[in-house]
Amino acid sequence: MSTAFDVSSGFPRGLGGELVAMEWCPTMDLLAIATTDSQVAVYRVNWQRLFAIATGHPVHCIAWRPDGQQLAVGLSDGSVALYSVEVRGRACYGAAGRSLT
Numbered sequence: 001m002s003t004a005f006d007v008s009s010g011f012p013r014g015l016g017g018e019l020v021a022m023e024w025c026p027t028m029d030l031l032a033i034a035t036t037d038s039q040v041a042v043y044r045v046n047w048q049r050l051f052a053i054a055t056g057h058p059v060h061c062i063a064w065r066p067d068g069q070q071l072a073v074g075l076s077d078g079s080v081a082l083y084s085v086e087v088r089g090r091a092c093y094g095a096a097g098r099s100l101t
Contacts, residue, residue: 020059027068030085034059040073042085053083 017037029045041052058076071083
C-alpha cells in the first residue's frame with residue numbers, strides 16, 4: 001500500500017535557513033534536508049527528527065548510500081562527510097584531494 005506524503009502540510013518549522021537540498025532514503029521512510037545555514041537534518045515522513053548535523057561549512061549536496069545506511073554530505077570547501085543512520089553520527093570525513101578517514 002502506498003502512502004501519500006504532502007510536504008506542504010507538515011514541513012518542519014524551525015529550520016534555520018532556506019532549503020538547499022532534499023533527498024529521500026532509497027530503503028527507509030527517511031528524508032534528509034540541507035539548509036543554507038550549514039545544517040543537515042534527517043526526518044521520518046511524520047516529521048519526527050532523527051538527528052541534525054551542524055556541518056561547519058555550507059552544504060553543496062547530499063546523497064544516500066544505496067542501502068540507506070549512510071548519508072553523504074558534500075561541502076562547499078570540497079570535503080565530503082559520511083553520516084551513519086544507525087549511530088546517528090559521522091562515520092568518516094575526507095578533505096578535497098585526501099582519502100576518507
